[in-house]
Amino acid sequence: MRWNWSVVGNALKLEARAKNVEHHKRLKEELQRIVSVRGGGEKNCKRHVERKKLLAWDRVSRLFDPGSPFLELSQLAGYKLYEDIDLPRGGVITGVGLVHGRPTMVVANDATVKGGTYFPITVKKHLRAQEIARQCRLPCVYLVDSGGAFIPMQSDVFPDRDHFGRIFYNQAQMSAEGIPQIAIVMGSCTAGGAYIPAMADESIIVKGTGTIFLGGPPLVKAATGEEVTSEELGGAEVHTSKSGLADCFAVSDMQALSQARDIMRKYKMENSCFMSAVDEPVHPPSEIPAVVPENFAEAYDVREVVARVVDGSRFNEFKPKYGTTLVTGFGEIYGQQVGIIGNNGVLFGESAQKGSHFIQLCENQNTPLVFLQNITGFMIGKHFEHSGIAKDGAKMVNAVSNCTVPKVTLMIGGSFGAGNYGMCGRAYSPTFLFSWPNSRISVMGGDQAAEVLGRVQGDQDERAVERRRKEIRETFERQGSPLYASSRLWDDGVISMEDSRKVLGLCLAISKNGIEKPERGRYGIFRM
């Protein structure tokens, strides 16, 4: 039946769109350059390796199955975030890969970056990884190699709800929910950090490099005068034979990772269903940069993006003639049924109602949702206010807020104002949220903000107004860029346009075991 779904999208004359391609290529290359920086400099990496320790990314790749994809999260975390401090990837690598075929969240401290200490953004990234793991029921493997909280910034790391302590709270909660928590101590694990292995279901410690203690040798000496080496105080031998804080003794990083894989074997998932071959889109994903205009203010049909994301470019559109500025419909991504909502312009009342209807439909049928967000906002003006556009917008926000199916949001253009809410922005807890390099996010467009804020009451100096407007535009431009946004974890990462299909497919595959329907009073679908 579903093969009767029509193929969407048009073949492109690529030559005519060389400018788009060129523009997006530049953005991609800049990102590639930033992301390619790994670790805290050559010297630190060299010293790390000399201690017979594997580098964080090598540890990660050896944990996962050979051939496993790695959906890394927040690669830009900490990018140009703190003055004078480079913090590649925020000092921690997080992401999802497969261990014995089961999607697994890894959190790996990078000790070459400021000794793996926790800056505010490090904590945020760690907590976000745990949040995803909890939502998707992903086993967590913590590769611990960290000096604990970054003391100079302790007030932004330690006291608040979503600070350091939340890591252990999450571990306890997930453990209670039956989500495996595994820790490998591959370096220091001091003070608060000691609770990561301590709170884990099972833990491994590496001889010679792994240490766990609440207070290190200098602190012990200062407090009690006792002189002790760190290995004596909390090395692998101590914790596997005396304290029982760790369960497995490993002689090397390699062995520890292989032991972790052995432990994970019992959490292997049985997958009985066989998936037949998947149709690639008729229109290849590599054409997306040609589809998307250089200037995001320029309109284009979001179906051209859909066509380059879904299997066989097949899209079964819902209510195509109603509320046409919102495109809704069903497709499959790597054989996974999905409801897609994309923007084709500003949201009107009808578009919002159609969106609400569609979200309820997907919720009712347990179909995950993909939001292709490119929205300047809801329509304004007397006519629209009078006909209750805010009320219609609220319906969509309500539907998005309460739907429990996995939601994946892709920022593919502008994200301004209340449109961000209806289209499942960060505040609406999408399971995953990724951005394209060309996307922009702010409460309103830079031009509009400059218009509104540029003129202080009674200001007559046109040059001052112009200068202020320019400053505002520049601030909005900088703060609205995905580099700025992703550095602060307003999303889960920036991806290249061409990878959209792969990333959406992986997100859906990773989140599919997380659906747990709350049993409570439900209604049928309201026709809006």
Add this chain to the structure above:
Amino acid sequence: MGNAGVERLLVANRGEIARRIFRTARRLGIECVAVYSDADDRAAHVSEADYAVRIGPARALDSYLNIDAILKAAKASGADAVHPGYGFLSENSSFARACATSKLNFIGPPVEAIEKMGSKAAARQLMSDGGVPVIPGYHGEDQTDERLFAEAKSIGFPVLIKPVMGGGGKGMYIVYDENDLGEALKASRGVASSAFGDSRVLLEKYIAQSRHVEVQIFGDKHGNHVHLWERDCSVQRRHQKIIEEAPAPDLGDSLRSKFGRAAVAAAKQVKYENAGTVEFILDVSDGKRDFYFLEMNTRLQVEHPVTEEITGQDLVEWQLRVARGERLPITEQSQIPCRGHAIEARIYAESPEEGFLPQAGTVNRFRFPGDPAHVRVDSGIREGDSVGVFYDPMVAKVIATGDSRAEAMTRLRNALRGSQVLGIKTNCSFVSKILSEDEFVAGTHDTSILEKNMEKLLKSSDQESKPPGALLAAALTRRLVLLEHYKQINGHNAAFKSNPGFALFDAPRTLVRIDGKEVVVEETSEQVFDVREGDDVIGSVVLHSCRSVGSDEFELDVSVKGVRLKWHTVQAGSEIGVYSFEKAGQVFTGDPEEEEEQEHDHEDGTESSIKAPLPGLIKAVMVQVGDLVQKDDVLVNLEAMKMAHSLKSPHAGVVKHLHTAEGEIVTFGKALVSVQK
């Protein structure tokens, strides 16, 4: 025996020859009975017989040489005939007699012929009496100096002095001049009495350069005798034949017919029945062409296929028909065909580079390229079989034929070079190098060919004939296999399955291990792969197409440095073979699959695992789990390559695991015992 039938044939042998005989028997509608030792429980010959009977433990003396057990097996299986094959009991007259007593049709010559030919001196006398040339010599009881001097002179110098009871060249002297004879006699007698307890010596004409030429003969119960031409088996290592061919090269028609007539004369002399081989030594020193009787083998020879190939006859069929009392299929000598040329190479499980050390292991792949019409493979093993250490290391024979010697030689060389053998080392490349030796190519070689060229032959300098970029091929193959396995594990989700190695803003890469080194295969753009070791790029490959032609077997169409190449690659076990047409294949070691790794993962510094240093048999286990042991306490006795090895504890401790038991045949590197400090 009389005109006994052959309805159900027991083959008192194993491996290649048992399978060979079964093949003909089946064709003739005869049922097959195999016998096997414990070591051959799952051997190919056992599974190819209608009936199989166990005859004892692995040791040949207890099984394949155990006459009682074999006769019992014949009775149990209801066999009416016994074929002894070659080796083992094939020339044992007591066995032939026992068969007769048990009313079993013994496929071979009469007992008397075996007995007569079994005694070298008697055979020599018999041949000499019948006018067959024998090596001039003196084997008499009169050991006085005068007699020996006189005999030496009549033989003609140089002469060879050998202790009668000797062996292995001990006490053997070559004397070129009468004046040195006295001294040499004294020396030889001295060694003979001290080493063998018998001071008697014999004299023989010393032949400096010789070739080994033998003639296949056949006789029936009706007095017919023919020969099926000769074979040259001059390529030998320590009297072990390696390459045999028919007809013998560079012989000349008159010499050929002389050989034939002499052999038939020998056969008639002993009223020979069934298949036999008359071996001659051909003296080629100083351009001579003299031949002498050496010995007669009263059985089917290993190298019989070359004769079959040039005559178009099935010698096993001849044997069975003769045993049934029929006349020879061809009784007229002039009717025996001789077409083209055939060369056989014996494939041994051995490592020429390591002093021809016999090899044991599981043969994961065993293939020889070539058109079956021209390349015949008589093999004792199938892929997946294991080769043990108990019997002869010969695992197969590859026989190539051609209209000319050159054609047969090229076909054989191609088959050996392009051979795909994984799991064990073989002499394939060594033999293929012999086939390229100038002397061999010219057909002028003698039995010294290997000794003279050994150093050169052992140098693995066949570099230019290796598949180009083999390392790249191995790495790419390892990646393909890993991804193939990955897809099987993750068959459930197409998003995972379709995106192996995917990473954001990064090329998909796969970490593989080749010959112990970590190598990264990185897909830099679609179907373009960089193979790196650390930061060094070893090479770059464009993959045009990849055809999966079997499990973990691929045909790769690639470009390297702008040149299009074809690679045929296979992963079997932990080995990766890279082949390219008739170039010598190259074998790499990959990672053991994760599942297999587990066993070795116990070591954590407080525990040591004692592993088998060689493949072999566990003779004794001296400890039990929980035993306290001291450093250097013997844990296990391992018999490998006929040597006993005591495996000792590396430190004091407690025996934690025991992974083996007495009588087990273990592979190289198997963990046997673990001891915890």
